[in-house]
Amino acid sequence: xxxxxxxxxxxxxxxxxxxxxxxxxxxxxxxxxxxxxxxxxxxxxxxxxxxxxxxxxxxxxxxxxxxxxxxxxxxxxxxxxxxxxxxxxxxxxxxxxxxxxxxxxxxxxxxxxxxxxxxxxxxxxxxxxxxxxxxxxxxxxxxxxxxxxxxxxxxxxxxxxxxxxxxxxxxxxxxxxxxxxxxxxxxxxxxxxxxxxxxxxxxxxxxxxxxxxxxxxxxxxxxxxxxxxxxxxxxxxxxxxxxxxxxxxxxxxxxxxxxxxxxxxxxxxxxxxxxxxxxxxxxxxxxxxxxxxxxxxxxxxxxxxxxxxxxxxxxxxxxxxxxxxxxxxxxxxxxxxxxxxxxxxxxxxxxxxxxxxxxxxxxxxxxxxxxxxxxxxxxxxxxxxxxxxxxxxxxxxxxxxxxxxxxxxxxxxxxxxxxxxxxxxxxxxxxxxxxxxxxxxxxxxxxxxxxxxxxxxxxxxxxxxxxxxxxxxxxxxxxxxxxxxxxxxxxxxxxxxx
Numbered sequence: 001x002x003x004x005x006x007x008x009x010x011x012x013x014x015x016x017x018x019x020x021x022x023x024x025x026x027x028x029x030x031x032x033x034x035x036x037x038x039x040x041x042x043x044x045x046x047x048x049x050x051x052x053x054x055x056x057x058x059x060x061x062x063x064x065x066x067x068x069x070x071x072x073x074x075x076x077x078x079x080x081x082x083x084x085x086x087x088x089x090x091x092x093x094x095x096x097x098x099x100x101x102x103x104x105x106x107x108x109x110x111x112x113x114x115x116x117x118x119x120x121x122x123x124x125x126x127x128x129x130x131x132x133x134x135x136x137x138x139x140x141x142x143x144x145x146x147x148x149x150x151x152x153x154x155x156x157x158x159x160x161x162x163x164x165x166x167x168x169x170x171x172x173x174x175x176x177x178x179x180x181x182x183x184x185x186x187x188x189x190x191x192x193x194x195x196x197x198x199x200x201x202x203x204x205x206x207x208x209x210x211x212x213x214x215x216x217x218x219x220x221x222x223x224x225x226x227x228x229x230x231x232x233x234x235x236x237x238x239x240x241x242x243x244x245x246x247x248x249x250x251x252x253x254x255x256x257x258x259x260x261x262x263x264x265x266x267x268x269x270x271x272x273x274x275x276x277x278x279x280x281x282x283x284x285x286x287x288x289x290x291x292x293x294x295x296x297x298x299x300x301x302x303x304x305x306x307x308x309x310x311x312x313x314x315x316x317x318x319x320x321x322x323x324x325x326x327x328x329x330x331x332x333x334x335x336x337x338x339x340x341x342x343x344x345x346x347x348x349x350x351x352x353x354x355x356x357x358x359x360x361x362x363x364x365x366x367x368x369x370x371x372x373x374x375x376x377x378x379x380x381x382x383x384x385x386x387x388x389x390x391x392x393x394x395x396x397x398x399x400x401x402x403x404x405x406x407x408x409x410x411x412x413x414x415x416x417x418x419x420x421x422x423x424x425x426x427x428x429x430x431x432x433x434x435x436x437x438x439x440x441x442x443x444x445x446x447x448x449x450x451x452x453x454x455x456x457x458x459x460x461x462x463x464x465x466x467x468x469x470x471x472x473x474x475x476x477x478x479x480x481x482x483x484x485x486x487x488x489x490x491x492x493x494x495x496x497x498x
Contacts, residue, residue, distance in 0.1 A: 002033040004179050006042055006203060007186035009049035010196030016041040021176045021205070026092030026322040027312035029360030035179045038204035043171075043211035046200040050142040050169035051217045053197030058139050058167040062116040065165050069113045071192040072161070076106045079188060083181055087152055088313040090178035092321040092362065093276045095313055098153075104442070105157030108463050111445040112165035118468050119166065128497040131480045137472035139167030140219040140243065144212045146233065148225045149175035149324055150279045150384075156182060158449065159222045162467040164198060168219075171200045173212055177324055179203045213237045220471065222462065223247065224281070226382070227408070227454045234457035245470055246457040247450060249382040250410035253286045254439055255399045255425065258293045260415035264437070266300035268415075269388065272439035274308055274366040277323045278386040282411045282433075282440045286372075286379060287390045288399045294392045298347060298370050301388065305348045305366045311355060322355075322362040323385055329362045332385030336367055339378035339389070344369040350386060374402065382408075396421060404430045409452030413439045432456065 004023065005012040017039035022031045076083070084098035091098070111118075121136035145159040152174060160170045174182040182201045189199045202208055212218060213236040220243035223233045227248030234246040254272070256265050272284040289297050313321035323329050333351050340346050350365025364386065372379050372389040379389055393399050403412055413435035414425040422436045432451035435441030443449050443464065450461025460470040482488075489498075 001031070004033055004035040004183060004203060006036060006038065006046065007183055007199075007201040008042075008046045009200070010190060012183070013042075013045070015039065016045075021203075023090055023177070023179065024325065024362075025089055026324055026362045027314070027358055029326065029362060032089065033180070035176050035203045037176065038173075038202040038208040038211070040207065040211040042204070043202050043208055043215060046171045046202045047142055047144075047212075047215045047217035049197040050171050050200055053195055054139075054141055054169045057164075057169055057195060057198050060167070062119055065167065066113055066115050068192055068194060069109055069115065069161060069165055072188060072194075073106060073109045073113060075188045075192055076102065076109060079184070083153055083184060085314070086180045086184060087178065088321070090180055091149065091152060091313075092324055093279075093313050094318045094321050097276050098313070101151055101154040105154040107445040108157050109161045111463065112161040115165040118465075119472070127478070130482060131478060131497075133476065133478045135474055135476045137166075137468075137474050139472055141168060142171065142217045143168045143220040143222070143471060144171045144173065144215075144218045146173045146209055146212065146221065146223045146225070147175060148281075149177040150276065150281065152178045152181045153185070155224050156185070158463045158467070160199060162463055163471045164194070166468060166471045168471055169198045169200075171202060171212065171218070173202055173204060173208050176203055176205055209233070210236070213242075214240060216240075218242060220244070221246075222470075224462070230457050243470065244458045245450075245460045245462060247281070247462065248455050248457065249408060250281050250283075250451065250455055251286060251379070251382055251406050251408040252282060252284050252411045252413075253288050253403045253406070254284045254413040254415065255288045255396070255403070256290060256293050256297055257396065257414065257416040257418065257421055258291050259417045259421075260293065260437075261417065262293065262297050262300055265415040266297060266304055268439045270301060270304040270308070270366075273388040274305070274320050274386045277320055277364075279323060279328075279384055280440070282442055284413065284439050285383060285387065285389060287388055288402060289390055289392050290396060290399055291394055294390070298368075298390055301368055301390070302347050305368045305388070308366050310353060310363060310365055312358060312361070320366065320386065323364060324362065326362055328385065329364050332364050332367075332383060332387060335378050335381065335383045335385070336369070336387060339369050339372060339376050342373075342376045342378075344372045344376060344378060344389070374405070396424065400425065400428050404428075407454045410455035411435070411441055411451065413437075413441060432461075
């Protein structure tokens with residue numbers, strides 16, 4: 001059976017331990033590969049290689065780093081189909097969705113190509129007589145990324161291109177559920193000419209995560225995953241003096257006003273709720289129907305939900321694939337049952353779906369619930385599956401109250417034809433990323449990605465300008481070059497400008 005190994009110091013490495021994990025094909029339910037699970041010694045080898053590579057890489061010119069990012073960008077485009085195929089086979093999402101993930105990740109590399117401009121400092125001439133002041137930013141050292149299964153290409157690409165372009169070296173711990181894409185990216189970095197040790201991959205579970213968090217070589221940690229683990233990562237890494245950006249879970253709401261184009265809203269909510277089988281941190285899972293919009297909207301959602309073609313991700317015409325594991329399928333089914341028992345109406349039931357020829361696959365069909373209330377587990381918990389829950393409220397004010405009372409603050413959207421409603425919503429909602437008639441408001445790479453409340457632990461969002469700030473530290477220089485015969489002007493009182 002194929003074995004997926006670590007990538008340390010520019011080559012594949014089996015590692016110190018004997019533990020292995022199973023990598024499934026979610027469409028068949030069969031194991032397709034084994035992945036080596038790291039021991040602390042493996043993490044130490046990766047961080048050590050990164051630490052050894054750091055001084056030379058940090059001293060490499062920003063022009064050279066930029067040119068490498070251009071080469072990586074071209075390779076990501078050339079190997080787009082290969083990367084998408086790996087993602088689809090290990091995650092289960094359909095090929096077009098996987099290609100979209102590659103493209104959105106590549107956009108961050110394109111942003112990082114502009115690193116000479118992004119790292120430009122500031123200069124102030126003559127802040128005092130004969131004195132100039134200027135600032136610039138330098139890399140931190142070894143930085144690490146711990147990334148989730150749902151975007152095995154895109155989320156790591158939100159991190160390491162910016163970090164590496166800034167002059168850091170990087171250790172990636174991807175999800176052990178779909179690790180193959182990360183190894184392929186490591187090979188592309190090598191083909192682009194990245195020096196050995198600048199980018200490293202260690203596969204593993206909590207053992208590897210804890211070793212990364214405790215490593216004295218690591219200066220900063222980026223994480224994307226569930227809120228409990230984000231809180232854990234933030235606490236453990238902060239306790240050892242590391243910088244941390246830890247993105248947690250989400251319960252993304254879409255508010256639909258009576259004046260909205262309900263056909264447009266229904267089209268986009270179905271796509272946002274069921275794309276990638278709902279396994280997106282920006283998926284819409286709660287539809288908030290305002291007033292008379294509710295009955296018409298639910299009927300339109302039901303019609304479109306029933307038309308979705310569920311099939312293996314590699315099959316032509318597939319619109320939604322399986323969830324990632326058998327446990328995920330069981331969890332989603334359990335939440336639907338709990339919602340039904342609590343009084344929600346199961347308008348479209350995806351439980352018991354059978355995909356011809358794939359009896360062992362981790363398939364569950366798109367599911368639509370109506371009459372959901374804020375006390376139901378199907379609303380309070382992050383299901384991370386193809387379930388849309390409709391909540392009914394009488395007004396925009398009550399919709400805002402509902403959204404703002406939720407502990408998550410990752411993404412939200414409003415569907416309306418009123419500029420006044422849109423402006424009120426975007427100013428009053430307590431959420432980090434907002435869509436106006438856009439259900440998945442993922443910012444472009446030249447803005448930064450991140451939520452509020454329990455969706456983010458730390459001060460910085462991911463990629464974009466905040467990513468550059470997170471992976472660098474500032475220096476401010478105040479300089480004077482006096483003439484030989486000039487009076488020194490030194491004095492014991494606090495200096496002021498002259």
